[in-house]
Amino acid sequence: MDGQHALITGGGSGIGLACALALAADGARVSLMGRNAEKLNAAAATFSDQSRVQVFAGDVADAADVQRIVEAANDRQALTVAIANAGTGDIAPLVATDDDRWQQVLDTNLNGTYQLFKHAAVQIGRAGGGALCAISSIAGVRTHRFMHAYCASKAGIDMLVRTSADELGAAGIRVNSVCPGLVDTEIAQGLFGSEEVHADYLDCMPLRRTGVVADIANAVRFLCGPESSWITGVNLSVDGGHHLRRGPNYD
Numbered sequence: 001m002d003g004q005h006a007l008i009t010g011g012g013s014g015i016g017l018a019c020a021l022a023l024a025a026d027g028a029r030v031s032l033m034g035r036n037a038e039k040l041n042a043a044a045a046t047f048s049d050q051s052r053v054q055v056f057a058g059d060v061a062d063a064a065d066v067q068r069i070v071e072a073a074n075d076r077q078a079l080t081v082a083i084a085n086a087g088t089g090d091i092a093p094l095v096a097t098d099d100d101r102w103q104q105v106l107d108t109n110l111n112g113t114y115q116l117f118k119h120a121a122v123q124i125g126r127a128g129g130g131a132l133c134a135i136s137s138i139a140g141v142r143t144h145r146f147m148h149a150y151c152a153s154k155a156g157i158d159m160l161v162r163t164s165a166d167e168l169g170a171a172g173i174r175v176n177s178v179c180p181g182l183v184d185t186e187i188a189q190g191l192f193g194s195e196e197v198h199a200d201y202l203d204c205m206p207l208r209r210t211g212v213v214a215d216i217a218n219a220v221r222f223l224c225g226p227e228s229s230w231i232t233g234v235n236l237s238v239d240g241g242h243h244l245r246r247g248p249n250y251d
Contacts, residue, residue: 001225002027004130005077007070009060009116010086012039014185015135017046018217019083023224024052031073034086035059060086060112061104070119080130081224082120084113084157087135089150089187091250102149109153110160117164121173129172131224134161135216136177138239142247154179158235165233174232176223181239182248183211191248200249206241 006023010016011032020030024047032055034040040055047053056072058065073079088108090101113134124130139147140154158177165175182191182201191197192210202208219238222228237243 004028004080004224005031005073006081006083006224007031007033007073007079007116007120008083008085009033009112010135011055012036012043014187015180015183015213015216016083016085017043018213019085019220020053021047022214022217022221023081024049026221026225028052028081029077030054031056031069031076033058033060033069033073060084060115061107063111063115066112066115067119070116070123074123078127079120079123080127082116082124082132083220083224084116084132084134086112087153087187089147091146091150091190092148093146094148097148105149106153106156109150110156113157114160117160117175121164121168121171124173125168125171130174131228132161132164132168132173132175133220133223134158134177135220136161136179136235138179138181138237138242139247141179141235141237141243142245144247144250146250161235162233169232174223174228176228176232176234176236178216178219178223179235179237179239179243180216181205181211181237181242183213183216185213197248197250201242204242204245204248205239206244209240211238211240 012034037057137154
């Protein structure tokens with residue numbers, strides 16, 4: 001990954017930070033975007049080579065923020081990779097779903113991915129090509145009752161990936177997504193808090209263990225690197241085989 005420059009949204013912790021560290025370990029320069037500047041600075045401090053990382057505070061739900069940060073990152077070094085990782089979720093029965101919360105989840109997950117792809121593709125195309133990657137979810141592959149906004153946003157991301165890959169291949173830009181199962185991250189802590197829910201997740205997995213951030217980061221690193229130069233339009237499940245069975249029971 002020498003000479004590559006990747007912008008990662010939601011880069012201050014969890015999967016986003018793990019992706020950034022994996023890319024930097026192989027020689028890439030990385031730019032981290034997130035809403036919390038203090039969290040971003042703490043994340044940047046974990047890099048062994050500080051010259052390989054810079055941070056930009058902004059909200060992916062704000063189109064102007066995304067465009068500004070893509071352009072600012074590109075000014076430091078031409079972008080060749082962009083990873084849409086920032087995300088949020090909600091859980092409620094359909095008839096009790098709050099309209100504002102529904103919109104917030106879609107604005108962050110689906111619209112945030114769209115805005116990053118839209119603006120980063122311009123810069124990556126000018127650089128001669130590269131890779132876009134989104135963090136989707138098992139919830140975009142299998143139904144998750146009571147997670148309507150999250151499921152719809154992730155399924156939308158996977159279709160956005162496929163249509164973008166079909167369109168942007170002519171510019172030398174590959175577009176893929178990784179669909180994690182249950183991974184031990186900050187956003188998933190509520191699911192680990194219920195023994196019944198956690199056990200049901202495990203029952204859905206042929207490889208009976210929950211994931212760690214490195215499982216996802218390794219897949220993203222592969223899809224953004226030269227080893228996958230003939231792969232585009234793929235929604236890759238990294239979930240212990242959860243996609244082979246059913247969604248979890250949240251009753």
